[in-house]
Every structure is written in C-alpha cells, then in structure tokens.
Amino acid sequence: MRTLRLGTRRSQLAVTQSTLVAEMLRAQGHIVELVEIVSEGDRTQASNTPLTGANSTGVFVSALRDALHAKEIDLAVHSLKDLPTYPEEGIELVAILPREDPRDVIVARDGLTLGELPPGSRVGTGSPRRVAQIKALGLGLEIAGIRGNVDTRIGKVRSGEFDAVVLARAGLARIDRLDEVTEVLDPIQVLPAPGQGALAVECREGDADADVRKILTSLDDAPTRAAVEAERAVLATLEGGCAAPIGTLADVVEGEEGPELWVRAVALSLDGSLSVRLSASGPLDDAVGVGRRLAEEMLAEGAADLTDDPTTDPGQAVMDTGGSPQTAPEQDKVHNA
Numbered sequence: 001m002r003t004l005r006l007g008t009r010r011s012q013l014a015v016t017q018s019t020l021v022a023e024m025l026r027a028q029g030h031i032v033e034l035v036e037i038v039s040e041g042d043r044t045q046a047s048n049t050p051l052t053g054a055n056s057t058g059v060f061v062s063a064l065r066d067a068l069h070a071k072e073i074d075l076a077v078h079s080l081k082d083l084p085t086y087p088e089e090g091i092e093l094v095a096i097l098p099r100e101d102p103r104d105v106i107v108a109r110d111g112l113t114l115g116e117l118p119p120g121s122r123v124g125t126g127s128p129r130r131v132a133q134i135k136a137l138g139l140g141l142e143i144a145g146i147r148g149n150v151d152t153r154i155g156k157v158r159s160g161e162f163d164a165v166v167l168a169r170a171g172l173a174r175i176d177r178l179d180e181v182t183e184v185l186d187p188i189q190v191l192p193a194p195g196q197g198a199l200a201v202e203c204r205e206g207d208a209d210a211d212v213r214k215i216l217t218s219l220d221d222a223p224t225r226a227a228v229e230a231e232r233a234v235l236a237t238l239e240g241g242c243a244a245p246i247g248t249l250a251d252v253v254e255g256e257e258g259p260e261l262w263v264r265a266v267a268l269s270l271d272g273s274l275s276v277r278l279s280a281s282g283p284l285d286d287a288v289g290v291g292r293r294l295a296e297e298m299l300a301e302g303a304a305d306l307t308d309d310p311t312t313d314p315g316q317a318v319m320d321t322g323g324s325p326q327t328a329p330e331q332d333k334v335h336n337a
C-alpha cells in the first residue's frame, strides 16, 4: 500500500493538528508520513494572518499548497480559519473535521477575567476582530499587538509584558494547555473568526490516485461543514464591500423540522465604536445561502460603512456622511458601544 505524505508546518500547534489527522488515517489502516514544510510565516515569526483584506492568502497556507502542487505531499492540514474564502486552483478542500469549541479565551495574570482587569491593563492580540470586539466592551483596556506562537504569547503574560492575551480555545485544547485559560469569552460579546476551531484537509484536485480523495473524504463531518460553510459565506459576501473586522459563528441547533443552522455575525469599526450585528437561521443544506443572505442584510444595515481609514485618528475613523451608520434609518442595528 502507498504511503500518504502529510505536509505540516513545524509549530507545535501545526504538528499536533497534523498528527491528529495522521492518527485518524492510521486508525483506518493507512500508512501516513509527516513531511515538514517551512513557510514564510514560520520564518518571519508572523503570528496572525489578517482576517480582513480580500487577497491575502495566509502565509502559512501557501507553503503547504505549493508542496501539494509540487507533489511533494498528498495532503495538508490547516486551521480552517487561516484559509482564504476563495478557492485555490488545483486544490480541493476535501474534508472538514469535527469542530472543537470555537470560542475565544482569555489567558490573564492572577486568574483574572476581562471584566476584572483594571482599566489600562495591557491586552495582547494582533487580530482586528478581537481588537474591535474587546474595545466595544468599553472596559478601558489597552490593546497592543503581539507576535509569536501560543506558547510565546502565554509566556508574555507570565513575564508581565502583558496582563492578558486573547487566544482560540481550540488551539489551547489541542496542545493541552486549557488549564491556562482564565475566561472563555461568550460569543454574545466576542464572536470567533469564521471557521475557528475546525481543521481543514486539502489535497490535489482530481488527484490521479482517486483513492487519496476517497480516503480523505471519509474524514469529513457534515454538520461542521455546514456550519463553517455558512460562516465562510458570511465572510466572502462581506469581503466584497466591507473591510471591517468580522466575527461569525454558526451553531447547529434543533429546529421544528430537525437540525438547522443558527448563524450570528458582527462587523465592527476597528475602534469598536460602531457595529452591525445580526443573526439568521436556515436549513443545513442551504448553509451558503443562509450565510450569504445574512451578510447581505448586514450590508443593507451599513456594514460597508464601518471601514476605518487607517490614515485618520482612530477616534474619528467612521465618517459621518449621508448613508453612514450614524444616519441610517435603522439606527438601532448600529450600536455606539
């Protein structure tokens, strides 16, 4: 039997996630070999791919895709939230694994929660989505960029450089560091990134060896796929006309006629002062439609006007022009946080 070559980045989280998939395949009797791929992102120690901005393929993603194209590997495992919403030619998103808890968490000094941190405390995150949503809580926290892998970031709390950092619970769960968490953030306050907590498996499209595709398809989890497809449709639709940070979460809930999707989403100005927050529900087999319609509704409610101009003072970022959120007729949908 042929060996399946699984490409992985070398960070602890990436190796753990790749090993998880390798073990699932080995449990089915397949032979799997991990192949280490060094990405530009690893070399430069970049730690957060931008969550907004349409054409930025994550640095972590491209190196693995290059290795797939070059037939150096047969499959690659990514954190789904690092994958751009537009497809890559010749690459197929062949499986989405059952999702971990998708919520964001706080790792703070002295076991504190966000609300217990005194005003002026330093919170580390480089994600515009997290920055905007934490600022929107109005706690007077000072938010600063942070780099490095999960271990490095937690270390910066231990060393006192930061009072707290914001991380994905899923990453900590996978590397067995959940005991560091001092608060799990309720999605009512902080919505996660589209696809957060889900692992994606990619292979070459129309791989000459159709068996590879078939083997990998067996890993796919239909409810997770529906949920993340709805979230990614929210992001893809908003990206067309809106550069604002976006959080979204789709839950599979029990509806009147069986399971259905319940999708929440928020788009915010970077300073968190303005937001459009809506939810929608619909059938699992129309996940993309549910997400797209939710995003279209958000655009109609002013999500496209939340853009911060980085050249202006952050406090002045949203201009008060006709049709802007401030003057939109349905002001109740746009909160001054």
Ligand SMILES: NCc1[nH]cc(CCC(=O)O)c1CC(=O)O
Pocket: 047, 048, 049, 079, 080, 081, 082, 166, 167, 168, 169, 170, 171, 195, 196, 197, 198, 199
């Ligand atoms: N931004 C990088 C990244 N990409 C995926 C995860 C965590 C694992 C996941 O969301 O599946 C992380 C770390 C973090 O945000 O804390």
